[in-house]
Amino acid sequence: MRGDFTQPQKVINLDAYPLDQRDSPTRRAVIDRCRRELEAQQYCVLPNFILSTARQRAVEDALERQEQAHHISSRRNCYLQRQPDPALPADHPRNIFMEASSRMIAYDHLPDDSPLKTLYHWDETRAFIAEIVGVKELFDNEDPYQPVNTLCFHDGDRSSWHFDSCNAFTVTLMLQAPEGGGDFEIVPNARSDDDQNHAYVASFLQGKRSGDAIRVSREPGALCIFRGCNSLHRVSPVSGNTRRLMGVFVYENEPGVIGDPEVNETVYGARVTAGPAAS
Numbered sequence: 001m002r003g004d005f006t007q008p009q010k011v012i013n014l015d016a017y018p019l020d021q022r023d024s025p026t027r028r029a030v031i032d033r034c035r036r037e038l039e040a041q042q043y044c045v046l047p048n049f050i051l052s053t054a055r056q057r058a059v060e061d062a063l064e065r066q067e068q069a070h071h072i073s074s075r076r077n078c079y080l081q082r083q084p085d086p087a088l089p090a091d092h093p094r095n096i097f098m099e100a101s102s103r104m105i106a107y108d109h110l111p112d113d114s115p116l117k118t119l120y121h122w123d124e125t126r127a128f129i130a131e132i133v134g135v136k137e138l139f140d141n142e143d144p145y146q147p148v149n150t151l152c153f154h155d156g157d158r159s160s161w162h163f164d165s166c167n168a169f170t171v172t173l174m175l176q177a178p179e180g181g182g183d184f185e186i187v188p189n190a191r192s193d194d195d196q197n198h199a200y201v202a203s204f205l206q207g208k209r210s211g212d213a214i215r216v217s218r219e220p221g222a223l224c225i226f227r228g229c230n231s232l233h234r235v236s237p238v239s240g241n242t243r244r245l246m247g248v249f250v251y252e253n254e255p256g257v258i259g260d261p262e263v264n265e266t267v268y269g270a271r272v273t274a275g276p277a278a279s
């Protein structure tokens with residue numbers, strides 16, 4: 001029988017993370033720790049955030065949908081651009097290109113009773129994350145493809161060093177670890193809002209400052225919140241037959257946000273011009 005994961009208590013480890021007990025000292029302590037870590041290193045990790053039965057279901061859902069995952073493979077610079085700027089020198093970060101390859105399962109391809117959707121749409125998850133990232137309120141993304149995705153890395157897949165576009169933060173949930181590689185690595189504050197720090201970024205990308213990267217160790221089931229806007233980060237090359245599977249959740253600072261159709265087409269493929277899959 002297919003278990004029911006439509007109730008938050010069947011998905012989230014509420015003993016360790018009592019999200020719905022707003023006055024709980026345990027909840028407060030987790031929020032305070034995460035706020036401190038986010039401030040100091042631009043990421044925080046919440047181990048064992050989901051129950052292993054729910055995690056296993058999310059893994060099965062993802063493995064059943066590998067055909068529907070859109071493969072994105074590109075050579076890109078750390079600003080996620082694919083074209084060089086001939087006016088700049090070859091060793092400028094704008095002109096340093098790296099391979100990236102991964103596969104994305106979109107929201108409309110995940111089942112309605114996905115534990116990831118239950119986690120994402122719960123008011124208490126949204127309120128908890130809002131407190132951690134220090135905003136009064138967050139809203140669900142209302143795009144047909146973007147709100148909850150499963151990001152899959154097969155043997156040889158990796159992401160290249162990059163800065164995220166400056167949407168304040170990203171939330172990921174490790175569902176399955178690969179046999180080798182697949183480490184999330186981050187260089188906190190490699191640049192700032194008012195200083196691109198090009199010389200440092202170039203030297204890091206040329207391998208001269210490798211020691212500055214922090215390897216974020218995580219077990220399956222761990223939630224990670226990070227600010228990727230000014231912190232270079234990547235997923236190191238995955239090896240072996242076990243796929244690296246990650247839930248990715250997108251929250252917004254205002255209601256009603258949908259994605260840019262051109263961005264959606266690069267992430268989810270040409271099918272988006274025809275509209276989302278019927279559920």
Ligand SMILES: O=C(O)CCC(=O)C(=O)O
Pocket residue numbers: 151159164170172184228233234235246248
């Ligand atoms: O898969 C991960 O751990 C992080 C992926 C990433 O770089 C991102 O979502 O911005």
Ligand SMILES: [Fe+2]
Pocket residue numbers: 162163164228233
């Ligand atoms: Fe990123």
